[in-house]
Amino acid sequence: MALGNSKSEEIEENLCEFSKEIYGECGILITSEPVESVREYIEKATVKDYARMKSIVTETVTIPAGIVSYGPEKGGQPISRTWENFFKKVELPIVIENNAICLQEDYTICKIGDSLSENQAHLLQKLGYKLALFKLTVTHCYDKTKKETFIF
Known part of the structure; x- marks a missing residue:
């Protein structure tokens, strides 16, 4: 050394x-x-960061019904239609309306105290929700x- x-x-x-x-x-x-x-x-x-798989969640994240948008960390812009296959893979109840990805109903990604699955962690990252702190x-x-x- x-x-x-x-x-x-x-x-x-x-x-x-x-x-x-x-x-x-x-x-x-x-x-x-x-x-x-x-x-x-x-x-x-400290720096906000994306929570990893098996992290314990400190807040509930629910995506409201309607056009799917990025979270606050990414400015709330609507999600590109290119994400359609990913959302179907993680079993979000989506439909395409006017060339936009729309949720048919509110969808809770995670709840306080959950241990994140791989899909939950990936979805939070893709949508721009930083729930962890790097310290x-x-x-x-x-x-x-x-x-x-x-x-x-």
């Missing part, structure tokens, strides 16, 4: 202790900013001035 796996390989004192904690999906942020300001920034930084979690810090590693 570039940080060093042993005392003889490390590029900064005690950095090999930090490198032992790095595994799986993770990232390294190198900054001269104070630890507390970085922690505060990261704790506040970073800081677990470790190396203080270069003190030459020590600590866990949050």
Whole structure:
């Protein structure tokens, strides 16, 4: 590892202790900013994202009867007719009227507490409903001035 796996390989004192904690999906942020300001920034930084299969839903999403439109994340524009086969595949009760895809009745994609199926997750993504939050979690810090590693 570039940080060093042993005392003889490390590029900064005690950095090999930090490198032992790095595994799986993770990232390294190198900054001269104070630890507390970085922690505060990261704790506040979230990005809305599409929920994945098996995610637990935090809100109910119902598409109203009538012309099928994109969700609020995509501006509410009507869906192209090219989506007809996809909607039929996921068994939405649609008809084509005036060259537009229309729902015959209100259709609930998911309800609060549901574990999303593959079709539900795919449908939410295609329609532009972002129900998940992407957030970073800081677990470790190396203080270069003190030459020590600590866990949050």
